[in-house]
Amino acid sequence: MLRKLYLMNINRLLLVCSLLLAGCVSTESDEDLREVTILYTNDEHGWMEGMKSGQSAASLFDVWEKKEGYSPDGPFLILSGGDNWTGPAISTWTQGKSMIEVMNAMQYDASAVGNHEFDFGLDVFKARAEEADFPYLSANTRWRRNGETPTDIGILPYSITMVNDLRIGIIGLTTRETPIATHPAHVRDLEFIALERAVRQTLPEVEAAGTDLVVIIAHVCVDPLTQLIRATADLNIALMGAGHCNELIAENIEDTVLLGGGYHYEAYAKATFTVNKETKEIVKRKFSTQENRFDTENAGISALIARWASQTQALLAEPLAYSNRALGRYSKALQQLIIDSWLLADPTADVAITNAGGIRIDLPKGPIDLGTIVALMPFDNSILALELDAQSIRTALDSGHEPVVAGLEKRRGQWVFTNNGEPLDESRSYRVLVNSFMYAGGDGYWPLSKGDPDAFDTGINYRQPFQDWLEAQGSSEQNPLRL
Numbered sequence: 001m002l003r004k005l006y007l008m009n010i011n012r013l014l015l016v017c018s019l020l021l022a023g024c025v026s027t028e029s030d031e032d033l034r035e036v037t038i039l040y041t042n043d044e045h046g047w048m049e050g051m052k053s054g055q056s057a058a059s060l061f062d063v064w065e066k067k068e069g070y071s072p073d074g075p076f077l078i079l080s081g082g083d084n085w086t087g088p089a090i091s092t093w094t095q096g097k098s099m100i101e102v103m104n105a106m107q108y109d110a111s112a113v114g115n116h117e118f119d120f121g122l123d124v125f126k127a128r129a130e131e132a133d134f135p136y137l138s139a140n141t142r143w144r145r146n147g148e149t150p151t152d153i154g155i156l157p158y159s160i161t162m163v164n165d166l167r168i169g170i171i172g173l174t175t176r177e178t179p180i181a182t183h184p185a186h187v188r189d190l191e192f193i194a195l196e197r198a199v200r201q202t203l204p205e206v207e208a209a210g211t212d213l214v215v216i217i218a219h220v221c222v223d224p225l226t227q228l229i230r231a232t233a234d235l236n237i238a239l240m241g242a243g244h245c246n247e248l249i250a251e252n253i254e255d256t257v258l259l260g261g262g263y264h265y266e267a268y269a270k271a272t273f274t275v276n277k278e279t280k281e282i283v284k285r286k287f288s289t290q291e292n293r294f295d296t297e298n299a300g301i302s303a304l305i306a307r308w309a310s311q312t313q314a315l316l317a318e319p320l321a322y323s324n325r326a327l328g329r330y331s332k333a334l335q336q337l338i339i340d341s342w343l344l345a346d347p348t349a350d351v352a353i354t355n356a357g358g359i360r361i362d363l364p365k366g367p368i369d370l371g372t373i374v375a376l377m378p379f380d381n382s383i384l385a386l387e388l389d390a391q392s393i394r395t396a397l398d399s400g401h402e403p404v405v406a407g408l409e410k411r412r413g414q415w416v417f418t419n420n421g422e423p424l425d426e427s428r429s430y431r432v433l434v435n436s437f438m439y440a441g442g443d444g445y446w447p448l449s450k451g452d453p454d455a456f457d458t459g460i461n462y463r464q465p466f467q468d469w470l471e472a473q474g475s476s477e478q479n480p481l482r483l
């Protein structure tokens with residue numbers, strides 16, 4: 001944290017001295033000016049390898065070093081708006097551990113707590129926070145039982161760091177949607193209080209520490225964050241960084257810079273402030289968004305990612321099940337096993353629907369490992385829970401290409417419940433599980449958002465229930481799956 005030196009200050013003094021020797025007089029205020037550049041990402045979601053080539057964390061860090069002039073002792077602050085993990089296998093199967101190592105190597109100074117930071121439960125979050133060389137910040141996350149910040153699991157309301165002789169206060173915020181945007185059971189002991197209230201409660205303590213500049217990193221979408229900027233215009237917050245909605249943005253609103261760094265390391269946002277150290281006045285602010293497109297990678301971070309990639313491959317090769325029979329990709333038997341596993345995983349659901357196109361290979365005869373399951377269902381689609389009426393369910397089922405359905409089946413042209421042959425009740429709604437691809441209208445499905453605009457994203461990958469079911473069978477070569 002204290003690695004930032006006062007290089008800029010020394011450079012300025014040298015400049016002033018040389019100007020004086022030359023007989024010039026420099027203005028006193030120049031000596032008081034300090035600059036800090038904030039490099040900002042959010043919603044990284046474990047994409048350390050990049051979604052496209054040239055967009056890895058290693059190439060981003062190379063951009064920062066070579067194009068932004070970043071050095072650990074330079075006038076820089078590297079911040080994240082949260083949702084660091086939950087995405088590709090390389091981060092999800094290490095429960096975020098690999099991502100912490102990468103973010104440590106990238107010298108992050110702080111991250112907001114995103115809803116997905118809770119995906120593996122509070123104990124895992126605590127372990128990750130302990131491994132991180134940077135603090136996880138959220139001023140509005142509190143224990144429900146006493147209203148206190150959960151510092152005991154590694155969440156701090158704010159941190160203070162010195163950069164280029166400037167004392168900078170960083171306050172974190174977390175989306176109030178968190179209880180429905182991660183596994184609800186994981187955060188049932190936490191509450192997420194109103195953003196403005198949390199900022200107004202926290203700021204006096206931050207300012208009492210003698211800060212020259214206060215910034216907020218928020219796992220909060222741009223719209224509500226803009227409202228917060230307007231509501232707190234009296235508080236002199238230099239910057240608010242967004243997260244959660246993957247937005248790429250750099251704007252000035254009421255003299256607060258609003259940044260959003262996009263997502264998945266495709267881009268970043270930056271802001272440079274020139275501050276008068278004596279008056280604490282911001283005399284200049286610059287801000288922009290930048291693409292992460294670079295042909296070279298930082299060697300150290302690249303090697304770190306390669307090591308995690310090979311460990312992930314080893315994880316993929318761990319046997320899960322054994323089958324003495326192959327099931328075809330388009331077979332009813334395989335499709336039904338997969339979709340039935342969704343209802344087994346969520347017995348409160350009435351119906352589950354996935355698209356046949358999301359099942360990509362035959363289930364082979366012989367050993368089945370995680371790699372097989374990922375190849376079978378390779379997409380990063382999550383399971384959404386919807387409340388749909390009977391008509392919406394029928395419209396959805398009849399609109400899409402080859403729906404794979406559990407709970408209902410078609411008999412004599414009518415959708416009826418598989419267990420009792422009863423038709424859908426027109427007077428009530430049902431809990432229906434679908435995948436996020438279909439919900440967005442993929443594969444020609446009737447846009448399910450019309451039936452339920454407030455779908456609950458379980459955050460569970462669409463392959464996970466089938467993987468869990470296969471593992472639970474405890475099969476082996478001697479005791480193969482009964483398919």
Ligand SMILES: [Zn+2]
Pocket residue numbers: 083114115116181219243244245
């Ligand atoms: Zn989020």
